[in-house]
Amino acid sequence: xxxxxxxxxxxxxxxxxxxxxxxxxxxxxxxxxxxxxxxxxxxxxxxxxxxxxxxxxxxxxxxxxxxxxxxxxxxxxxxxxxxxxxxxxxxxxxxxxxxxxxxxxxxxxxxxxxxxxxxxxxxxxxxxxxxxxxxxxxxxxxxxxxxxxxxxxxxxxxxxxxxxxxxx
Numbered sequence: 569x570x571x572x573x574x575x576x577x578x579x580x581x582x583x584x585x586x587x588x589x590x591x592x593x594x595x596x597x598x599x600x601x602x603x604x605x606x607x608x609x610x611x612x613x614x615x616x617x618x619x620x621x622x623x624x625x626x627x628x629x630x631x632x633x634x635x636x637x638x639x640x641x642x643x644x645x646x647x648x649x650x651x652x653x654x655x656x657x658x659x660x661x662x663x664x665x666x667x668x669x670x671x672x673x674x675x676x677x678x679x680x681x682x683x684x685x686x687x688x689x690x691x692x693x694x695x696x697x698x699x700x701x702x703x704x705x706x707x708x709x710x711x712x713x714x715x716x717x718x719x720x721x722x723x724x725x726x727x728x729x730x731x732x733x734x735x736x
Contacts, residue, residue, distance in 0.1 A: 569593065569718070571625070573643045574633040575706060576653030577698040578691065579660035579667070583678040585653065585728060586633040592735045593631075598624050599678035600634025607682025618642060633678075637705070644709060649718040651731075652706060659725070660695050 572589060574582045583599055590597035603620050604612045612620070617639050624630055625646035632643055644650065664687060667676065671685035679685070694701075710719050722728045 569649045570595065570629040571647045572631045572649045572651065573647035574631070574651045574653065575635050575640070576655065577657065577660045577702070578695045579663035580653035580655045581663070581725075581728060582633040582653055585651065585732065586631050587678075588732050589735065590631050592732070595629045595631050596627075597631045597633070600632060600636055601678055601683075602680045604634070604636060605680040605683050607680070609683050609686075614638065635702075637702075640709065644713060647717060649720065650710060650713070651720045651722065652710065653728070654703065654721050654723050655725070655728075656723075657696055657699055660698070661692060664692070664695060 572586075572595070574586050576582050583601075586597045586599065589595070600621075604617050606612060617636070621632070621639055621642045624632060625643060632647075668685055668687040670676075673684050675681055675683050676685055713719075720731065722731055
């Protein structure tokens with residue numbers, strides 16, 4: 569486990585797990601949310617997103633958290649381990665609401681500077697629909713690489729805790 573990709577719905581705990589893994593394994597963590605946004609929620613252009621990720625995956629080891637389906641294959645092809653946080657949507661929505669209160673009017677630690685935490689109906693809908701609209705595509709992508717990669721699917725807080733506890 570040297571090149572680790574974390575994916576999952578918003579609020580699934582990708583950034584938290586990435587930080588924990590980074591501490592346990594001594595591997596630098598890269599949060600795509602902090603790299604692919606600029607101040608005032610301006611998205612980095614697609615070509616630059618691709619270059620940023622191409623540069624990251626060229627390193628000897630890394631942990632990258634974030635979905636970004638349009639550039640996911642860059643990370644998917646380079647990762648030796650893919651962790652899919654497939655938690656219940658109620659858990660994800662609860663965490664998003666909690667996070668929005670905690671970081672109200674400020675950028676959270678894994679977000680780009682100048683991007684204060686915000687919550688809107690469109691994002692909540694995306695998270696709520698994630699199991700139906702996003703999960704099947706992710707599962708299909710994972711099925712294509714399952715013979716070549718270590719794939720870990722975690723479906724509950726308990727499974728996440730057990731996974732991190734078993735990391736040396």
